[in-house]
Amino acid sequence: MDMPEPDVHEGSILVEAIAVGVCGTDVEIVEGKYGWAPPGQKHLILGHESLGRVIDPGSSGGFKKGDLVVGIVRRPDPVPCPNCAVGEWDMCRNGLYTERGIKEIHGFMSERWRIEPEYAIKVDPALGILGVLLEPTTVVTKALEQVGMIGRRSYWEPRNILVTGAGPIGLLAALSVKLFGLEVHVLDRMESGAKPELVRALGATYHSGRVADLKFEPDAIIECTGVGQVIADSIKKVGANGIVCLTGVGHGGVVTSAAIADVAASAVLRNNVIVGSVNANKRQWYRAGQTLARADRSWLAKLITRREKPENFKSALERKPEDIKVVIQFSEV
Numbered sequence: 508m509d510m511p512e513p514d515v516h517e518g519s520i521l522v523e524a525i526a527v528g529v530c531g532t533d534v535e536i537v538e539g540k541y542g543w544a545p546p547g548q549k550h551l552i553l554g555h556e557s558l559g560r561v562i563d564p565g566s567s568g569g570f571k572k573g574d575l576v577v578g579i580v581r582r583p584d585p586v587p588c589p590n591c592a593v594g595e596w597d598m599c600r601n602g603l604y605t606e607r608g609i610k611e612i613h614g615f616m617s618e619r620w621r622i623e624p625e626y627a628i629k630v631d632p633a634l635g636i637l638g639v640l641l642e643p644t645t646v647v648t649k650a651l652e653q654v655g656m657i658g659r660r661s662y663w664e665p666r667n668i669l670v671t672g673a674g675p676i677g678l679l680a681a682l683s684v685k686l687f688g689l690e691v692h693v694l695d696r697m698e699s700g701a702k703p704e705l706v707r708a709l710g711a712t713y714h715s716g717r718v719a720d721l722k723f724e725p726d727a728i729i730e731c732t733g734v735g736q737v738i739a740d741s742i743k744k745v746g747a748n749g750i751v752c753l754t755g756v757g758h759g760g761v762v763t764s765a766a767i768a769d770v771a772a773s774a775v776l777r778n779n780v781i782v783g784s785v786n787a788n789k790r791q792w793y794r795a796g797q798t799l800a801r802a803d804r805s806w807l808a809k810l811i812t813r814r815e816k817p818e819n820f821k822s823a824l825e826r827k828p829e830d831i832k833v834v835i836q837f838s839e840v
């Protein structure tokens with residue numbers, strides 16, 4: 508669609524889009540399963556994994572023309588609930604939060620967008636296009652922070668972490684866990700190709716079977732598939748005092764035979780925690796930036812497996828088996 512120039516009320520910083528990452532949430536929105544247009548409007552500009560270049564910093568002191576920036580996705584609810592009031596919009600209690608490109612505010616898939624200075628994150632120019640990986644890295648950073656906080660409820664000496672799913676979230680989780688110096692296992696249904704290679708390049712172990720067949724009990728599982736069977740198997744497989752952190756959003760699927768009272772009994776008797784994690788707060792955005800800065804750039808570059816032009820957005824939204832992260836590229840870095 509031909510849209511008017513973004514309104515100054517959307518933020519004092521004017522940004523030229525460089526790239527926008529496509530993720531499962533975008534596909535769900537396009538399929539009509541998720542997402543909300545701004546009130547009174549019939550369409551939503553997609554895009555929540557942004558990277559852009561400041562063309563006019565407005566009156567904001569901290570930014571200058573040419574800075575590379577990424578936009579924070581979520582905005583606190585207007586009430587605000589106690590969590591939003593303290594800057595934890597990712598933990599919003601009343602569901603009245605908004606999200607750019609997802610819930611009631613336009614996203615970043617336009618040639619120019621605006622952003623409020625407090626929601627713009629500066630990216631190290633040396634990262635170039637890899638800055639588009641910041642938003643998915645924030646999601647992983649929050650999930651791992653949750654696992655760490657839960658783990659420390661008792662003596663916590665994790666040795667091996669299992670990541671289920673070797674998509675962008677799973678691979679960024681594996682990278683982040685590896686940077687903590689822990690043993691990482693990644694499980695995915697792909698048997699060959701870029702995913703196993705990327706996992707091995709991290710010094711992590713790749714598995715392509717079922718979680719149920721693994722020969723060890725992980726201290727924590729970062730579940731990144733949203734697939735019912737994988738989730739059920741993960742809950743059974745995690746070790747005593749273990750944590751299963753759910754980050755994938757799935758629907759339906761196979762009905763598993765896991766009876767809830769049995770799952771609960773096992774969780775009780777082994778002190779297990781099953782925790783869901785979504786979005787990220789500003790501290791996690793900051794830490795995610797540190798993770799990207801410490802990561803091997805050539806490894807990160809291999810996560811972006813396809814770059815499409817904006818006019819080919821339909822192809823960008825199609826998922827091909829060899830895809831890891833597909834980005835729509837609006838301009839050169």
Ligand code: BGC
Nearest residue numbers: 530532580606609646785786
């Ligand atoms: C985004 C998050 C968002 C979540 C739920 C994810 O795809 O990365 O920022 O909170 O969807 O809408």
